[in-house]
Amino acid sequence: MNELKMISEPVKGVPWQEPQEKPSDAPVWRYSENPIIGRNPVKGVARIFNSAVIPYGEEFIGVFRGEQTNGIPYIYMGRSKDAIHWDIDKEKIPFVDEEGKPFMPAYAYDPRLVKVEDTYYIIWCQDFYGASMGIAKTEDFKTFVRLENPFLPFNRNGVLFPRKINGNFMMLSRPSDSGHTPFGDIFVSESPDMVYWGKHRHVMGKGNEWWQSLKIGGGAAPIETTEGWLLFYHGVSGTCNGYVYSIGGAILDIDNPSIVKYRCENFLLTPEQWYEERGFVPNVCFPCATIHDSESGKIAIYYGAADSYVGLAFTRLEEIVPYIKEHSTVTASDTEIGRR
Numbered sequence: 206m207n208e209l210k211m212i213s214e215p216v217k218g219v220p221w222q223e224p225q226e227k228p229s230d231a232p233v234w235r236y237s238e239n240p241i242i243g244r245n246p247v248k249g250v251a252r253i254f255n256s257a258v259i260p261y262g263e264e265f266i267g268v269f270r271g272e273q274t275n276g277i278p279y280i281y282m283g284r285s286k287d288a289i290h291w292d293i294d295k296e297k298i299p300f301v302d303e304e305g306k307p308f309m310p311a312y313a314y315d316p317r318l319v320k321v322e323d324t325y326y327i328i329w330c331q332d333f334y335g336a337s338m339g340i341a342k343t344e345d346f347k348t349f350v351r352l353e354n355p356f357l358p359f360n361r362n363g364v365l366f367p368r369k370i371n372g373n374f375m376m377l378s379r380p381s382d383s384g385h386t387p388f389g390d391i392f393v394s395e396s397p398d399m400v401y402w403g404k405h406r407h408v409m410g411k412g413n414e415w416w417q418s419l420k421i422g423g424g425a426a427p428i429e430t431t432e433g434w435l436l437f438y439h440g441v442s443g444t445c446n447g448y449v450y451s452i453g454g455a456i457l458d459i460d461n462p463s464i465v466k467y468r469c470e471n472f473l474l475t476p477e478q479w480y481e482e483r484g485f486v487p488n489v490c491f492p493c494a495t496i497h498d499s500e501s502g503k504i505a506i507y508y509g510a511a512d513s514y515v516g517l518a519f520t521r522l523e524e525i526v527p528y529i530k531e532h533s534t535v536t537a538s539d540t541e542i543g544r545r
């Protein structure tokens with residue numbers, strides 16, 4: 206068997222803390238100084254959560270879901286030297302169209318940030334005659350060019366893979382409704398040019414386990430490993446008192462990511478701390494990004510907590526992959542190509 210490794214650039218200064226205590230038997234532990242972003246972080250922004258970060262040069266850049274004091278969410282950029290303390294812009298990201306004219310969505314939330322080749326892509330949720338996704342690209346974090354909306358409404362949780370597969374861009378998404386969506390499976394679609402998307406395939410459905418029995422959705426950009434694509438996603442259960450969002454883990458086939466090789470039956474992190482259980486929407490752990498280092502195997506997971514804060518959790522490649530494999534339960538619809 207090959208040695209387990211990440212197939213990605215090493216990242217110096219990945220945020221890290223050895224475990225104080227592991228909350229459950231899963232090898233994922235919280236940062237002791239959580240939340241890393243608290244309330245009213247920027248003038249005019251009441252809460253930041255569900256946000257994505259990436260290494261850029263010697264520092265880190267993030268795209269943040271900022272809930273303005275008028276209640277409308279938008280995306281703000283921020284910079285950090287340590288990926289823990291963030292300096293967030295007071296102005297929204299100024300999206301332009303391909304002619305350079307302002308092209309702002311009415312609102313934008315739950316951004317993901319993924320580098321493919323030399324370009325950084327931001328994918329977010331917005332209104333496109335109903336809940337759907339927007340996408341923009343940048344090479345310098347100064348000019349942000351919005352592209353054609355990738356999918357029809359209703360759809361959310363667009364997560365791009367960090368490289369092309371068999372020559373095409375690949376994106377996970379979660380078809381939904383325009384409300385609080387009481388259903389939802391993860392699909393994957395491909396595109397030769399970031400404009401035309403097709404060859405849609407089913408990846409995986411809600412699970413039989415209570416924590417993911419209502420719906421699931423993609424989380425952080427998949428991490429390429431020698432075992433397949435390591436995906437952190439969210440799983441939701443519907444209780445008599447509302448939804449509960451936990452973090453789950455799966456490993457997708459490297460050449461055909463509609464095939465789920467392993468899927469962990471246990472949640473990796475579930476709301477337990479005050480900043481996850483108490484807030485604008487209680488009981489939410491919503492992963493949107495990782496920073497990971499192929500040399501050390503360290504993985505830092507960024508997640509929104511209670512629609513109010515940003516939390517940070519850690520794991521190691523050599524612990525999380527065996528854990529997912531040991532506790533894997535895949536269904537027939539997970540393991541098929543997903544073309545019916």
Ligand code: BMA
Nearest residue numbers: 255315385486489491509512
């Ligand atoms: C989902 C999304 C997320 C949010 C979650 C919990 O439908 O809207 O932005 O974190 O609900 O409210």
